[in-house]
Amino acid sequence: xxxxxxxxxxxxxxxxxxxxxxxxxxxxxxxxxxxxxxxxxxxxxxxxxxxxxxxxxxxxxxxxxxxxxxxxxxxxxxxxxxxxxxxxxxxxxxxxxxxxxxxxxxxxxxxxxxxxxxxxxxxxxxxxxxxxxxxxxxxxxxxxxxxxxxxxxxxxxxxxxxxxxxxxxxxxxxxxxxxxxxxxxxxxxxxxxxxxxxxxxxxxxxxxxxxxxxxxxxxxxxxxxxxxxxxxxxxxxxxxxxxxxxxxxxxxxxxxxxxxxxxxxxxxxxxxxxxxxxxxxxxxxxxxxxxxxxxxxxxxxxxxxxxxxxxxxxxxxxxxxxxxxxxxxxxxxxxxxxxxxxxxxxxxxx
Numbered sequence: 001x002x003x004x005x006x007x008x009x010x011x012x013x014x015x016x017x018x019x020x021x022x023x024x025x026x027x028x029x030x031x032x033x034x035x036x037x038x039x040x041x042x043x044x045x046x047x048x049x050x051x052x053x054x055x056x057x058x059x060x061x062x063x064x065x066x067x068x069x070x071x072x073x074x075x076x077x078x079x080x081x082x083x084x085x086x087x088x089x090x091x092x093x094x095x096x097x098x099x100x101x102x103x104x105x106x107x108x109x110x111x112x113x114x115x116x117x118x119x120x121x122x123x124x125x126x127x128x129x130x131x132x133x134x135x136x137x138x139x140x141x142x143x144x145x146x147x148x149x150x151x152x153x154x155x156x157x158x159x160x161x162x163x164x165x166x167x168x169x170x171x172x173x174x175x176x177x178x179x180x181x182x183x184x185x186x187x188x189x190x191x192x193x194x195x196x197x198x199x200x201x202x203x204x205x206x207x208x209x210x211x212x213x214x215x216x217x218x219x220x221x222x223x224x225x226x227x228x229x230x231x232x233x234x235x236x237x238x239x240x241x242x243x244x245x246x247x248x249x250x251x252x253x254x255x256x257x258x259x260x261x262x263x264x265x266x267x268x269x270x271x272x273x274x275x276x277x278x279x280x281x282x283x284x285x286x287x288x289x290x291x292x293x294x295x296x297x298x299x300x301x302x303x304x305x306x307x308x309x310x311x312x313x314x315x316x317x318x319x320x321x322x323x324x325x326x327x328x329x330x331x332x333x334x335x336x337x338x339x340x341x342x343x344x345x346x347x348x349x350x
Contacts, residue, residue, distance in 0.1 A: 010281040010302055013318065017305035025087045029304050031167030034252025038245050042279030045256035049288050050346045057334030064326045066338060068296045069152050069218045069239055069273055071124040074104030075326050076290055076338060077319070080247075080277055080298035081128030081154065081222075083112025083179065088308045095312035096303050097122050103319055108154055108298065111141065112179040112196075117148045126152040128222065130159070130199045131207055137185050142215050144181075153215045154242065155208065158223025160201040163250035205236050212237030222277070223250075225260055227267035230274075240273035240295075247278055247300055258289065262347060265293030283325035287333065291341035 018026050032039030066076035079100045086092035093115040100107040101122030108126045109117060117127065127145035132138045142153055182188045188198055200207075212219045218239035223246060224230050230241045243264050245254035257278040265274050276289045277298035289297045299319070306318035335341050 010305075013302070013305045013309065017308035021088065021308050027167035029088065029301060029308075031165050032248035032252065033163035033165055033250055036248065036252065038252055038254040038256070039248030041254075041256040042245070042248055042258070043281070045258035046279055046281075046285045046288060048348055049258075051284065051288070051333060052344050052346065053332055054334030054340075054344070057336070057340075059331045059334050059336045059340075062327050062330035062336050064323070064330060064338060066290075066296055068106070068275070069220070071106055071151055072104075073106055073124060073296065075286070075323050076294070076296035077286060077322070077326075078106030078108055078124070078126070078275070078296060078298050079303050079319075080300040081108040081110035081156075082300055082304060083110040084114045085304065085307065086114035088304050089311050091307075091311050093120060095307055096315050097125070098312050099303075099315035099319055100124070102316055103323060105319060105323075106296070109145075109150070111156075111181060114178065114180055116180045116183070117141075117144045117150070120148070125150045126154050126220070128154040128156060129211070130156055131203050131211070132188070132198045133200050134185075134187060134198065137182075137188060139214055140185075141181065142211070146215065146217055150217065152218045152220055152239070153211065154220045154222050155211055156222045156246075157203060157208075158225075158244065158246050158250050159199065160203060162196060163246070163252070165249060205232060208233065208236045208238065220273070220275070224264065225255055225257065227260075227263045230264045230272075231267050234268060234272045238272055240275060241268065242275045242277050242298065243294075244277035244298070258292070261289065261292050261294060283322060283329040286322070286326055287329055287335075287341055288345050290338050291343070291345040292347065293342075 064075040066073045079096050093113050097107045097120045106124040108128050109120050110128050111130045127150040220240035221233040221238045222242035223244050224241045233241050243257040243261050257276050273295045275296050276294040280297045286297050306314040333344050
């Protein structure tokens with residue numbers, strides 16, 4: 001049951017969510033891989049950057065609007081794909097997608113959603129995909145997503161196997177871990193661990209080319225941390241890449257996405273959209289990523305914590321507050337539009 005909690009910072013929001021979530025769900029949301037160095041590193045990377053504002057810039061009414069792969073967004077923010085959101089609150093993805101649509105932000109539905117593809121509404125929806133051993137099922141998931149109005153398919157490539165997540169391992173339970181998108185497929189166990197076991201560990205570049213040919217909408221590759229991989233993704237038809245280490249949940253010592261963002265942006269050289277996922281908590285984080293070349297960012301845990309403490313109303317309040325903070329921070333930076341941001345953020349080591 002959601003409770004209304006007044007929170008002022010992401011840290012307060014996380015603590016409030018921890019108080020209302022069962023231990024297994026809390027650890028599933030919060031935990032990272034191995035010794036959680038990557039999880040902490042995602043946050044630390046943003047704190048190493050400093051902002052260098054312009055003055056007398058007349059930025060009292062800034063416009064943070066962005067366009068990403070044809071989707072017009074009120075700000076360069078999408079809710080990241082996160083499965084089984086009904087574990088966090090009974091409204092699950094209906095609440096998070098509804099809040100995003102209300103605010104004019106993007107939403108990426110996970111393959112492992114607890115709500116079927118067909119029940120998710122909103123003008124800026126994408127669908128995250130894992131390639132399964134049964135290609136027929138994979139193709140049908142893509143078809144359903146496109147038929148339901150999803151405007152892009154996001155292929156996750158950094159999870160050939162599930163990372164070692166000690167917090168999950170200590171508290172994992174079996175009840176309620178069900179993925180609604182697999183109910184039409186009797187060959188696949190819709191229970192979480194059953195579906196995960198069907199994800200292909202041997203995915204390769206030819207599979208990306210197949211998906212690009214099959215999807216009929218732009219394909220975005222999520223989980224890229226090396227410039228040469230970003231280039232190959234574009235060469236194989238990807239319309240975008242997400243610089244991401246899976247929220248620190250896969251490889252425990254993976255580099256922070258922000259630390260490699262500029263090298264990926266340079267390598268892609270405008271041929272595809274570049275998004276960043278991992279460690280984004282505040283308006284300054286969003287604007288830092290955009291200043292360093294990202295077209296948009298994905299917000300993960302922040303949205304789930306808001307869902308836990310306040311259902312859709314909580315997500316709307318938290319993401320709406322983020323949007324207001326983006327505008328305020330742009331004014332303080334002297335940036336009237338996102339195009340004014342490059343050069344306003346320090347870049348250590350370059």
